[in-house]
Amino acid sequence: MSLWGGRFSEEPADAVFALSRSVNFDWRLAPYDLRSSLAHLAVLESSGLLTPEVSAKIRAALLELTHEVATGAFRYNESDEDVHSALERGLTEKLGEIGGSLRAGRSRNDQVATDLRLYAMDAMLATAEKIIHLQQALVAKAEEYSDAPAVGFTHMQHAQPVLFGHELAKHVHALNRDLDRIDDWFIRTSVSPLGSGALAGSSLPLSPEATATALGFKKSAGNSIDGVSDRDFVAEALFIISMVGVHLSRIGEEWCIWATTEFGWAKVSDSYSTGSSIMPQKKNPDMAELARGKAGRLVGNLTGVLTMLKGLPFAYNRDLQEDKEPLFDSFDTLALVLPAVAGMVATTEFDRDKMAASAPTGYSLATEIADFLVRAHIPFAMAHEAAGKCVALAEKNQIELHEISDAQFTAIHPSLTPEIRGVLTVEGALNSRTTYGGTAPAALGRQLAILKSEVSAFEANFSAKSKAFSGMMSA
Numbered sequence: 001m002s003l004w005g006g007r008f009s010e011e012p013a014d015a016v017f018a019l020s021r022s023v024n025f026d027w028r029l030a031p032y033d034l035r036s037s038l039a040h041l042a043v044l045e046s047s048g049l050l051t052p053e054v055s056a057k058i059r060a061a062l063l064e065l066t067h068e069v070a071t072g073a074f075r076y077n078e079s080d081e082d083v084h085s086a087l088e089r090g091l092t093e094k095l096g097e098i099g100g101s102l103r104a105g106r107s108r109n110d111q112v113a114t115d116l117r118l119y120a121m122d123a124m125l126a127t128a129e130k131i132i133h134l135q136q137a138l139v140a141k142a143e144e145y146s147d148a149p150a151v152g153f154t155h156m157q158h159a160q161p162v163l164f165g166h167e168l169a170k171h172v173h174a175l176n177r178d179l180d181r182i183d184d185w186f187i188r189t190s191v192s193p194l195g196s197g198a199l200a201g202s203s204l205p206l207s208p209e210a211t212a213t214a215l216g217f218k219k220s221a222g223n224s225i226d227g228v229s230d231r232d233f234v235a236e237a238l239f240i241i242s243m244v245g246v247h248l249s250r251i252g253e254e255w256c257i258w259a260t261t262e263f264g265w266a267k268v269s270d271s272y273s274t275g276s277s278i279m280p281q282k283k284n285p286d287m288a289e290l291a292r293g294k295a296g297r298l299v300g301n302l303t304g305v306l307t308m309l310k311g312l313p314f315a316y317n318r319d320l321q322e323d324k325e326p327l328f329d330s331f332d333t334l335a336l337v338l339p340a341v342a343g344m345v346a347t348t349e350f351d352r353d354k355m356a357a358s359a360p361t362g363y364s365l366a367t368e369i370a371d372f373l374v375r376a377h378i379p380f381a382m383a384h385e386a387a388g389k390c391v392a393l394a395e396k397n398q399i400e401l402h403e404i405s406d407a408q409f410t411a412i413h414p415s416l417t418p419e420i421r422g423v424l425t426v427e428g429a430l431n432s433r434t435t436y437g438g439t440a441p442a443a444l445g446r447q448l449a450i451l452k453s454e455v456s457a458f459e460a461n462f463s464a465k466s467k468a469f470s471g472m473m474s475a
């Protein structure tokens with residue numbers, strides 16, 4: 001039964017029903033729809049619009065339906081249009097006419113906006129938890145390799161030696177920013193549209209503030225037209241997810257490179273690799289590749305929703321129904337990728353010898369020569385020039401920088417005294433990078449301690465939010 005048949009003399013054409021129908025994908029909003037119905041019911045009762053007896057019957061039926069939806073005993077059928085109509089059918093089947101009472105003062109426009117916010121908050125909390133698990137895996141690996149030197153890259157060329165733990169820890173910072181964005185997103189998403197009605201609010205004595213509080217929202221929408229049309233929280237969520245996806249794609253790319261035969265740094269565990277159907281020797285880092293590849297899909301979902309919202313007239317338009325599938329898909333995608341990447345990170349072993357051997361190669365210590373001259377008060381431009389000449393000499397003779405003789409050094413620049421050998425080691429280069437956020441062992445130790453406390457703070461913050469949310473859902 002449709003929710004709007006009164007003024008129509010004909011049933012909708014099949015094609016109309018087929019295109020309008022959203023229940024096949026919006027059914028996952030059912031628990032949130034039922035929960036917000038309970039909050040709406042409480043307001044209808046306290047304002048005297050429903051008698052306590054009728055209210056009690058509807059409440060019992062809503063709770064029963066909530067249970068049946070959770071167990072799968074109640075599901076949508078072929079003639080239901082969307083989650084809202086399917087649940088009203090469920091209620092009417094139990095209660096007869098009074099099952100339709102809840103529609104008073106409420107429209108599917110404020111209902112769907114409320115449901116979607118609740119769903120998004122729930123899904124975002126689950127996402128935050130998975131991000132934190134990945135961070136914990138990265139921090140543990142960073143600690144394991146906090147004393148392992150490796151060459152670091154810019155432009156994919158050997159640049160300067162770094163500790164490999166420093167290399168791994170950088171990803172935790174990126175994910176911290178994502179968690180920060182999620183925290184901030186909650187401020188704008190925790191606004192209840194319930195009570196906005198179709199677009200103009202309600203003439204009935206409702207209390208949008210009371211339903212907002214009951215549903216755990218920080219406040220109620222300040223403008224009913226904005227209340228039913230605001231989908232910023234969807235776009236923002238899709239951006240946050242895309243950013244996480246982009247971060248995962250960069251982790252994936254690194255893992256792919258490190259696992260090549262040419263690099264030979266990463267030994268991805270068998271349980272996080274796949275084989276080839278034709279080449280028996282192959283062990284492929286497919287998890288890393290999928291992490292890289294899925295980012296495209298996430299950005300696509302963001303782009304689709306922003307394009308749908310662009311120029312959209314205010315209040316409700318059916319275009320808005322297109323907000324759900326991309327949002328669901330993005331959350332679902334991350335829910336698959338995050339644990340796979342966390343598992344891959346936790347189980348990968350790195351070849352310390354190969355990484356250490358790479359650390360001084362490709363003239364990665366050339367900056368040490370320039371810095372040595374700067375400490376001897378030579379202007380950096382000249383120091384850079386002299387260090388460049390050392391590289392040219394070494395390259396011409398196919399030797400490493402430390403193999404240049406004392407005489408050759410002083411011929412390039414008189415201040416290049418034999419003391420230069422003190423800095424021409426990986427250890428010397430690493431130990432000297434003591435600035436905040438630098439790669440020196442002591443600086444890395446401090447960095448990892450800070451990261452650990454930041455990750456635990458996020459963990460405490462989001463688990464408190466999750467507890468409050470599940471408390472609200474089961475109230």
Ligand code: ARG
Binds near residue numbers: 082112318320321322
């Ligand atoms: N299925 C619709 C959606 O997802 C629900 C709201 C429909 N409202 C309306 N006035 N047709 O947006």
